[in-house]
Amino acid sequence: QDFTLKIAHVVPQGDPRDTAARHVADAMNGSETCSVEANVYPAGQLGQTTDLIEGMQIGSIEAVVLPASFLVGFQPLMGLFDFPYFWPTDLDQLVALHNSDALRGLLDSTNEQGVYSMAVWHTGYKQWTANSALVEPADYAGLRARVMPSAVLIEQQEALGLTPVDMPFAETYSALQSGAIDAQENPVPTTYSMRFQEVQSHLMMTNHGNLDQIFMVSSAWWDGLTPECQDELSTAVSEGQQVVIDETLRIEDEAMTAFADQGVEIIELTDAQLEALKEATLPPVRELFLSQNGDNGQQVLESVEAAIASGE
Amino acid sequence: MASSVLILSAIALLLASAPIFLALLAGTVVGFEFFGPAMPPVVLAQRLVEGVNVFSILAVPLFVYAADIISRGEIGERLVRLMESLVGHITGGLAIATVLTCAMFGAISGIGAAAVVSIGPIVYPSLLRHGYSRSFSVGLILTASTLSMLIPPSVAMILYSVQVSVSVSQVFLAGLGTGLIFVIGLSAYCVIYAVRHKLGRQERMPFRQQLRALQRGLIPMGLPILIFGGIYGGIFTPTEAAAAACVYAAIVETLVFRRLKLRELFRLSQGSSITIATLLILIAAGSTMTWFMTLERVPAMLAAMMSEVPGVVVLAAINVLVLIIGMFIDPNSAVIVISPLIAPAAMAVGVDSVHLGAIIVFNLAIGMITPPFGLNIFIGMSTFKISYAEIMRAVLPFIGVAIVSLLAITYFPQLIMWLPELAR
Amino acid sequence: MRWLEFPLRLTDKLTAWMLGLMLVAITLILFVNAMARYFAGIAIVGGEELARCLMVWMTFLGSYLLVRTQAHIAIDVLAIMLKPATRKILVMVICCLGILITAYFFVLGYELTVRIFSSGQRMSSVPLARGWFYLSIPVGMGLMCVAFLQTLLATITGLAQPKVSDFSLPEVEAAAVKAAPEGKL
Numbered sequence: 049q050d051f052t053l054k055i056a057h058v059v060p061q062g063d064p065r066d067t068a069a070r071h072v073a074d075a076m077n078g079s080e081t082c083s084v085e086a087n088v089y090p091a092g093q094l095g096q097t098t099d100l101i102e103g104m105q106i107g108s109i110e111a112v113v114l115p116a117s118f119l120v121g122f123q124p125l126m127g128l129f130d131f132p133y134f135w136p137t138d139l140d141q142l143v144a145l146h147n148s149d150a151l152r153g154l155l156d157s158t159n160e161q162g163v164y165s166m167a168v169w170h171t172g173y174k175q176w177t178a179n180s181a182l183v184e185p186a187d188y189a190g191l192r193a194r195v196m197p198s199a200v201l202i203e204q205q206e207a208l209g210l211t212p213v214d215m216p217f218a219e220t221y222s223a224l225q226s227g228a229i230d231a232q233e234n235p236v237p238t239t240y241s242m243r244f245q246e247v248q249s250h251l252m253m254t255n256h257g258n259l260d261q262i263f264m265v266s267s268a269w270w271d272g273l274t275p276e277c278q279d280e281l282s283t284a285v286s287e288g289q290q291v292v293i294d295e296t297l298r299i300e301d302e303a304m305t306a307f308a309d310q311g312v313e314i315i316e317l318t319d320a321q322l323e324a325l326k327e328a329t330l331p332p333v334r335e336l337f338l339s340q341n342g343d344n345g346q347q348v349l350e351s352v353e354a355a356i357a358s359g360e
Numbered sequence: 361m362a363s364s365v366l367i368l369s370a371i372a373l374l375l376a377s378a379p380i381f382l383a384l385l386a387g388t389v390v391g392f393e394f395f396g397p398a399m400p401p402v403v404l405a406q407r408l409v410e411g412v413n414v415f416s417i418l419a420v421p422l423f424v425y426a427a428d429i430i431s432r433g434e435i436g437e438r439l440v441r442l443m444e445s446l447v448g449h450i451t452g453g454l455a456i457a458t459v460l461t462c463a464m465f466g467a468i469s470g471i472g473a474a475a476v477v478s479i480g481p482i483v484y485p486s487l488l489r490h491g492y493s494r495s496f497s498v499g500l501i502l503t504a505s506t507l508s509m510l511i512p513p514s515v516a517m518i519l520y521s522v523q524v525s526v527s528v529s530q531v532f533l534a535g536l537g538t539g540l541i542f543v544i545g546l547s548a549y550c551v552i553y554a555v556r557h558k559l560g561r562q563e564r565m566p567f568r569q570q571l572r573a574l575q576r577g578l579i580p581m582g583l584p585i586l587i588f589g590g591i592y593g594g595i596f597t598p599t600e601a602a603a604a605a606c607v608y609a610a611i612v613e614t615l616v617f618r619r620l621k622l623r624e625l626f627r628l629s630q631g632s633s634i635t636i637a638t639l640l641i642l643i644a645a646g647s648t649m650t651w652f653m654t655l656e657r658v659p660a661m662l663a664a665m666m667s668e669v670p671g672v673v674v675l676a677a678i679n680v681l682v683l684i685i686g687m688f689i690d691p692n693s694a695v696i697v698i699s700p701l702i703a704p705a706a707m708a709v710g711v712d713s714v715h716l717g718a719i720i721v722f723n724l725a726i727g728m729i730t731p732p733f734g735l736n737i738f739i740g741m742s743t744f745k746i747s748y749a750e751i752m753r754a755v756l757p758f759i760g761v762a763i764v765s766l767l768a769i770t771y772f773p774q775l776i777m778w779l780p781e782l783a784r
Numbered sequence: 785m786r787w788l789e790f791p792l793r794l795t796d797k798l799t800a801w802m803l804g805l806m807l808v809a810i811t812l813i814l815f816v817n818a819m820a821r822y823f824a825g826i827a828i829v830g831g832e833e834l835a836r837c838l839m840v841w842m843t844f845l846g847s848y849l850l851v852r853t854q855a856h857i858a859i860d861v862l863a864i865m866l867k868p869a870t871r872k873i874l875v876m877v878i879c880c881l882g883i884l885i886t887a888y889f890f891v892l893g894y895e896l897t898v899r900i901f902s903s904g905q906r907m908s909s910v911p912l913a914r915g916w917f918y919l920s921i922p923v924g925m926g927l928m929c930v931a932f933l934q935t936l937l938a939t940i941t942g943l944a945q946p947k948v949s950d951f952s953l954p955e956v957e958a959a960a961v962k963a964a965p966e967g968k969l
């Protein structure tokens with residue numbers, strides 16, 4: 049074999065991300081023109097978060113699937129992916145946006161860090177869970193919520209009056225159970241696979257953001273591939289984009305049935321209610337992003353906003 | 361190939377009395393440099409840092425620190441007197457009380473090592489004073505401490521549930537049952553031991569003295585109450601509870617009992633740092649080794665070997681396999697790596713996934729006291745200042761008790777499964 | 785040898801002092817964080833990561849004192865069985881191994897630290913460069929290498945080495961051991 053392709057991610061086997069990563073690995077292993085030995089290392093076996101990205105920089109890992117938030121420490125512009133009430137809630141529109149030139153510009157901003165962001169994999173819209181109904185902005189005030197270490201997400205939660213708590217994902221279940229934290233935000237399949245429905249009574253269908261994953265490879269490794277291999281990998285990764293979505297939708301259905309059986313109260317919000325939440329969160333987050341990223345940020349933000357507007 | 365070189369050189373160095381962390385590091389370096397994948401070696405430095413860059417590991421230094429404050433001050437002494445006054449006269453009473461204390465501690469701590477340093481130094485002198493031998497006492501403390509992994513909350517069980525997608529609360533309940541069976545097994549052994557050595561036959565303390573001990577124990581009892589109440593009341597997470605324990609112990613010892621001056625407290629923290637480093641550097645080196653073996657797909661190969669085994673002996677095979685893995689790899693990494701490999705094979709032959717979780721975690725808990733690589737063994741060596749050889753002899757009978765309990769829950773699942781089934 | 789003695793003792797003191805401070809800092813960060821969150825609804829984001837960073841430093845700085853005081857754990861069955869002269873040779877061989885391995889990690893750690901600092905990567909919730917995590921390796925491993933070297937020289941010349949009790953309260957180290965009746969097994 050001429051090339052090794054280790055694909056690392058941090059979720060358990062059977063997660064949509066894992067299934068799609070395996071799809072990529074199988075496609076490459078089965079390739080006739082390109083001699084690659086591909087393996088998937090799930091569940092943080094090779095590293096937990098940012099150390100995986102560093103692994104690509106130092107040459108110990110070839111490919112990583114991680115939420116865009118984890119790239120913020122390397123490239124602050126990637127914080128855009130964490131914006132609340134910003135991304136299209138229509139799935140086809142979102143996918144078209146992910147494959148647009150405006151997004152390509154944003155993704156290419158990681159190249160200077162030795163990381164080539166190949167594609168965005170959508171793993172479902174985020175919803176809030178809590179032990180009470182969260183309908184208006186005021187309902188959030190005073191609650192403690194788990195937050196991923198991302199400045200944008202912290203700002204979003206603080207804008208709602210939440211107390212953001214950064215804690216390891218594995219401890220979140222116990223913390224929700226004991227009441228050390230009251231709420232958490234994640235796509236439905238993630239909430240389901242972490243079993244949070246056992247310790248939360250309400251699910252709010254806010255679709256307020258994404259936990260979209262970047263399929264990224266080491267630039268140095270990518271540059272060493274033959275053009276044929278590069279093409280095959282690109283194709284496999286775009287196919288993976290669809291595999292993730294199909295799997296996510298399938299598990300989402302299964303999860304919603306399980307939540308209903310469990311007696312979780314599912315709250316649908318009206319457009320007006322969603323608009324109020326958007327008003328409360330998006331402007332302060334936007335301001336933070338611009339203050340941190342200057343002209344560069346302004347440019348990226350405006351081009352993505354233009355792409356969103358043209359899609360509607 | 362690389363992994364066999366790693367293991368062989370590490371074992372050779374261990375037998376040659378090299379520091380354990382050095383033996384693990386040297387084995388990994390040799391395996392990596394000469395037989396490993398083509399990969400820049402700086403990754404080894406990164407893995408070494410990432411091995412200890414883990415939030416839940418913070419409980420280790422903090423509980424060591426709390427234990428040092430407690431053992432230097434008056435809290436420990438008062439707690440021990442209280443326990444002696446209540447159960448000292450019963451045959452095996454003090455040993456059983458140790459088991460129960462560890463079980464209670466297990467209900468607050470999610471990892472199997474913290475009890476050694478937080479309970480060990482308190483009960484150890486008391487056990488010795490009542491005639492229990494050094495090896496029995498150390499073996500008992502190290503073994504009973506693993507109850508923290510079985511009795512919920514348990515980090516290993518959460519990791520298992522997430523890997524296999526099964527309900528955490530269900531696995532917790534199975535773990536509670538497993539913990540209770542193990543408590544019974546350990547207590548039975550304590551009674552047998554006490555009867556054979558004619559221990560615990562002294563006079564019961566007069567009621568007035570018992571009352572006095574209870575009264576003196578009130579402030580120290582605040583410590584477990586603070587930890588329990590704090591975690592279950594949602595004030596802090598288990599890791600933060602360790603910090604709260606340090607603060608409570610420091611305040612009580614300096615301001616209430618006045619056994620420590622602030623300057624002494626700071627000097628104490630310097631001494632604790634050395635004990636803490638003995639453990640942290642081991643965790644770092646051990647996790648670098650685990651990372652390398654995962655990269656070499658060692659756990660996957662072991663699981664593939666298991667799939668050759670006929671259905672009826674699958675449970676036995678799982679026990680043997682996980683026990684062996686647990687001898688080398690730390691429990692939390694082991695759970696992540698092996699459960700997704702084993703679970704499908706086990707479920708195919710009709711093993712319940714909740715039951716399997718209890719079996720796997722119990723095996724790994726036993727792994728903490730089995731040679732050559734058991735975290736509790738190393739913590740025991742630095743806490744009780746005794747040699748590796750002596751600890752080996754000390755834990756041997758307890759490994760026997762553990763394996764009997766393990767067989768019981770493996771082949772009589774109804775012993776533990778009635779709890780989760782009640783809640784289903 | 786004398787010229788090495790003074791700087792080493794000074795480094796010991798300084799390291800012990802920093803370790804003590806780090807341990808106290810970790811305790812206070814986690815405690816204050818929990819209290820502020822529960823009672824005041826104030827989140828100190830970044831406390832978790834800072835505590836982890838301090839723990840990483842405690843690991844490698846602490847390991848220097850560990851080597852200095854020979855407090856590391858080992859399976860010392862063989863060493864106990866050997867005659868003093870042979871044991872001395874074994875200790876010297878192990879010291880040489882220690883020098884090699886720590887020097888190797890010093891070089892790797894240095895390379896890694898330079899690379900991560902120059903990438904400009906930030907920690908995820910603390911306004912510091914991520915490279916601070918990795919700097920602990922060259923610093924700690926470098927110091928450990930010197931400590932192994934000194935132990936090697938001390939084994940040859942029979943010089944005294946610091947003990948754990950030099951850095952702690954004397955009673956503490958002895959507490960559990962004193963209670964144990966000698967030779968009772």
Ligand code: NA
Nearest residue numbers: 466508511513
């Ligand atoms: Na526990």
Ligand code: NA
Nearest residue numbers: 687727733734
């Ligand atoms: Na073991």
